[in-house]
Amino acid sequence: MSLTTCTIHVTQRQDRMLYLSSDLADALKLAKTRNVTLMLGSKSVALGLKLLKKSGNHLYLPHSLSNQLRLPRLGTSMIVSHDGKELRLGPMIGILTSVNRSSEAPFGSRTEFIRSFMRVNSDKAFYFGFSPSDVNWSQETVTATIPKSEGGWVRKVIPLPDVIYNRLPSRSAEKLASMSAFKQRFVKRGIPLFNWSFFDKWDVYNLLEGTNAFTHVPESKINPSSAQIKEMLEKHKFIYLKPTAGSLGIGIYRLTYNPKRGYYARFRRSDKNVLLRFSRFDSLMSHLNRQVRSLNGYVAQQGIRLIEIDSCPIDFRFHMTKNNANEWVVAAIGAKKAGKGSVTTHVRTGGQLMTPEQVLKQIFGSRADTVLTSAKESAIKLAEDIERNYRHTLGELGFDIGIDMNERIWMFEANSKPGRSIFKHPALKEQGRASLQYIYDYCLYLSRFRARRDT
Numbered sequence: 256m257s258l259t260t261c262t263i264h265v266t267q268r269q270d271r272m273l274y275l276s277s278d279l280a281d282a283l284k285l286a287k288t289r290n291v292t293l294m295l296g297s298k299s300v301a302l303g304l305k306l307l308k309k310s311g312n313h314l315y316l317p318h319s320l321s322n323q324l325r326l327p328r329l330g331t332s333m334i335v336s337h338d339g340k341e342l343r344l345g346p347m348i349g350i351l352t353s354v355n356r357s358s359e360a361p362f363g364s365r366t367e368f369i370r371s372f373m374r375v376n377s378d379k380a381f382y383f384g385f386s387p388s389d390v391n392w393s394q395e396t397v398t399a400t401i402p403k404s405e406g407g408w409v410r411k412v413i414p415l416p417d418v419i420y421n422r423l424p425s426r427s428a429e430k431l432a433s434m435s436a437f438k439q440r441f442v443k444r445g446i447p448l449f450n451w452s453f454f455d456k457w458d459v460y461n462l463l464e465g466t467n468a469f470t471h472v473p474e475s476k477i478n479p480s481s482a483q484i485k486e487m488l489e490k491h492k493f494i495y496l497k498p499t500a501g502s503l504g505i506g507i508y509r510l511t512y513n514p515k516r517g518y519y520a521r522f523r524r525s526d527k528n529v530l531l532r533f534s535r536f537d538s539l540m541s542h543l544n545r546q547v548r549s550l551n552g553y554v555a556q557q558g559i560r561l562i563e564i565d566s567c568p569i570d571f572r573f574h575m576t577k578n579n580a581n582e583w584v585v586a587a588i589g590a591k592k593a594g595k596g597s598v599t600t601h602v603r604t605g606g607q608l609m610t611p612e613q614v615l616k617q618i619f620g621s622r623a624d625t626v627l628t629s630a631k632e633s634a635i636k637l638a639e640d641i642e643r644n645y646r647h648t649l650g651e652l653g654f655d656i657g658i659d660m661n662e663r664i665w666m667f668e669a670n671s672k673p674g675r676s677i678f679k680h681p682a683l684k685e686q687g688r689a690s691l692q693y694i695y696d697y698c699l700y701l702s703r704f705r706a707r708r709d710t
């Protein structure tokens with residue numbers, strides 16, 4: 256396998272000949288080849304091959320064949336040759352998401368993030384966004400939303416991609432059987448799709464149960480009964496009740512038991528933090544049952560005494576990605592300090608973004624580096640163990656990680672479509688860019704557009 260980059264030109268010639276500059280033919284080890292199959296995503300054309308005495312990596316394709324290939328644009332891309340017979344242009348990286356056809360922001364609130372992803376090595380890959388309704392299976396094409404170099408977007412019919420980064424935004428839509436079947440069709444065609452769907456909190460618990468990394472997961476119960484809640488409160492003194500399919504801290508309760516004073520429930524209601532006290536467990540439960548109707552779909556989780564600054568608990572977002580060698584890396588870490596009286600550390604409830612170095616120095620002094628290193632190692636183990644038990648391809652994870660005063664590392668939640676709010680912190684902007692570069696590199700790995708050491 257040989258891999259390089261090239262400039263693609265389209266000519267007005269009528270023949271079925273591909274012209275390569277001699278430099279490019281040498282780089283691809285094709286100097287003696289007469290016939291090739293040129294591929295782009297799901298499309299391919301058979302061509303004769305001729306060399307041009309010209310320096311630099313150039314490829315000239317007759318107009319009619321570039322139409323047949325549905326080439327999205329001219330300019331540069333990677334090119335890879337296999338066995339001296341097949342040439343692939345690409346990679347074509349499709350971002351699966353919801354698309355708003357008429358808008359300047361075709362991917363809604365995700366547009367800016369997707370646009371910055373598409374800027375990573377934009378001269379080496381074909382990026383586009385698409386939604387399920389954009390795919391034409393019988394033609395093996397997709398009506399893609401493609402960034403224009405001068406800004407704005409254009410819609411074009413192009414081949415199915417080499418790899419798909421799933422950023423579908425709706426939990427409920429993604430749960431539909433039809434959506435599973437849709438995604439499965441790509442996988443059946445050998446098109447890798449990573450980050451299959453949203454995780455429920457309980458899914459992650461099940462994926463980790465029995466693995467080495469399970470020591471980092473607080474004790475949890477799904478659909479907890481009153482008796483289980485009581486028992487957990489007696490054992491741990493405080494617990495979290497969280498909707499298994501929830502996010503953004505919505506619907507979360509923090510329950511505390513104090514043998515002398517009774518039970519406390521802390522939660523958020525209409526943009527305010529509420530704290531209620533109950534002298535009897537039964538009154539706590541009847542209050543909860545009135546508020547949430549049923550604890551079905553809730554997870555009760557052992558409360559972890561997080562490190563604190565100014566009496567506000569702090570937790571961390573570990574943004575994990577795969578790299579070009581298919582290994583997990585910690586791409587970025589943000590620290591989040593809870594707003595006063597808030598049950599969670601989300602920015603929307605008054606939480607404040609900080610860097611992990613700032614926080615850990617203040618709390619652990621000279622041990623800060625050791626604690627951070629150990630947290631990174633734990634996060635990598637957690638990602639590896641989740642992936643090992645997961646049926647689908649994973650390329651990115653967002654862990655909500657807590658650290659307690661005994662330096663123990665705990666994971667509350669794994670997000671498979673992690674948000675990017677930590678990258679708003681000025682000190683984390685560079686890590687934000689790095690995280691996108693890693694995802695690009697992982698796309699190269701999945702689509703086999705990388706120089707492998709083993710070939």
Ligand SMILES: Nc1ncnc2c1ncn2[C@@H]1O[C@H](COP(=O)(O)OP(=O)(O)O)[C@@H](O)[C@H]1O
Pocket residue numbers: 473494495497501502503504505507556557558559560561569570598599600601655657667668
């Ligand atoms: N078991 C726990 N112990 C201590 N704090 C917790 C626990 N579970 C959640 N939290 C706090 O609440 C936040 C939100 O919980 P999380 O499980 O991430 O739910 P969500 O999906 O709403 O983000 C966490 O980031 C953490 O600050």
Ligand SMILES: [Mg+2]
Pocket residue numbers: 503504655668
């Ligand atoms: Mg969370």
